[in-house]
Amino acid sequence: MSMSSPHWPAPVAHGPVDATVPLPGSKSMTNRALILAALAEAPATITRPLRSRDTELMAGALRALGTGVGGDSGDWQVAPGELRGPARVDVGLAGTVMRFLPPVAALASGEIAIDGDPRARERPMGPIVTALRALGAEVEDAGRGALPFTVRGTGAVPGGVVTVDASGSSQFVSGLLLAAPRFEKGVEVRHEGAPVPSAPHLAMTVRMLRDAGATVETGENVWHVAPGAVRAREWPIEPDLSNAAQFLGAALVTGGRVTVPGWPPETTQPGDALRGLLGAMGAEVALGPDGLTVRGPGGFAGLEADLHEVGELTPVLAALAALADSPSRLTGIAHLRGHETDRLAALVTEINGLGGDVRELPDGLEIRPRPLHGGVFHTYDDHRMVMAAAVLGLAVDGVEVENPATVGKTLPGFTDLWTSMLASG
Template identity: 70%
Template structure:
């Protein structure tokens, strides 16, 4: 299917949704399990393009990953070379796997999709060089590149600018327990975005037995063994955004099952953001429910800690009764596509009024019409288009299959939501 006609809501949506596991937790668990001293089981792992790429990358390095079904098994082994790693368009793979692969003895090559070759990698590669790893990238600081490992990494102190992605920090921290001296990592530069993902990395490291100390823009991971065992993967709360937003857009009620009471997932900010936009949010018995009130309000919000919510929230804002401004998200220009430019282009194409800011986006609601909504091989652009399509007839969504990156079941889940 090259285009998908986004369905228009026939009235208030009333639905209950169960979401598959968190991509961020699944991929972190895979890396930690690969470095552990005994096998691990991932309960409720997400099966999507990004997580399958991670599993394939680990297998290319000689690590056993059984990824059939909802529970996956990882059998650790020392990373082996030579190997070739396909990163696809996954920021997790291109930033989490090189620090692990540096433990191998030999050459490991990395490449990915065409747009992956422009995503920021330079700070990570320079950090690996500072830790004693040989990296051949032609001076580009981008994919493709080759690591030449010597069977171990000394580790120690290193400073990077991680203002383009928190994954640059997480990637180094996840493998640091296996470095001879661990790591002391300092960030210098504008603030690191997506800080909940850093909290997730630290929490999962500690749960695996690592000793981690943190301070303002500094992380210390001591060398030592990691435990295998069982990882319980939470539902992906970022992928809840469009479903809960449907309640606001249609004046309906949507419940997401098994929402964790306490979590490090950035998607948990929906509890605070959706009420500000006019929804009513309740949490009971592990279920999060959003009820639309028939009014959508414009807001100003700093999304630096939850940038993956920006696209869906932008669509809701385009339907609001006043302007909205989302800031703290300059770095999403370097995500799967230039997300700020893409949002402005697509809203403008449909008659909207949106403007890029130095660090975000301003949206001034206007009457919208149907048309082709280009998605730029970006899964969250598909989800954003579906959200807008609930209220704007005639939206044709380009390349809906790109949702396979994090939520292959999206179209079925969306249709089922509207049919309940």
């Protein structure tokens, strides 16, 4: 476990919330933009990026390889440089950094040692290591298929066709595709295995590559990126829609209103699915020029949903389900056992610890609402567990959230945002 901060007493809502909550930028878009800007032919600006632990780790990793990433606050200026080692890279517990950085490191000249938090060493990395070797890179991992490992770069990677099993994470495909234009023959990734989760994240990777001038062709379980220059461009970052889940959910729990400004009318972000999911639970959902507004009717239904494409929304949806008026079944999410923590086991343990009735399914959760009581909600160094606890705390007095600071992974200042939302009710 990381150094823990004191418990945070999750505030109870004493009436309907009525708030507008501006959100920081998308982690997924920010870290993809950082990679593409580092591989580009000229300097570029990333506007309104997320500044959080995950994105600062990505910026730090790219700096270690010789890329200039500047700007103390606000926008990031990225100046591509010759990628080189020797270097040491810390990926923390960031899936995007541990899966996107090794293919970039393979393009460097010299040894790049890659490691992260203790839990990062347990997260699956074999598909990336195996794929990089098949594409002509040298990786020394002592046969573990996990962190830590060393990429021995020669300044170029042949590339070509590679088959991976990306059923554990779409990041295995995205990581290979983002660096692929700089591989000598480009890269064709073929997936073999159970369906790839989080398809919206793959669509985001493909769109951003095309926005950077890359030639990308896609088919069923196959992605081909041709070799070529990566064009420098300004990268405007959308608000992080997945981080809207707990704020919009507060409207449901309290029978109130929450608006998230700047919600894009069209997006590849998985968080956009919240519109339909919260609507299915009984929320009134409206997208307009002011942003996305969710109103809670006062009392709301449980949810039967396959969350395979949007697994990151599971912790908050599970918390909402525990407070709903009818049972829920959340399926298609077996891959969450390999996330920051085993999210399915964690949700069962912690919600049931507050008096809930949550049962693990082979690929998801079955949740029967019951009256809940206070207690300590453990967060397992997982930012989304903090957000789930906050939602439960709206309706349950005495929820004490362990290590709220871990939320800095994707949403620094979350507790302040949460408190100010409640204060405006």
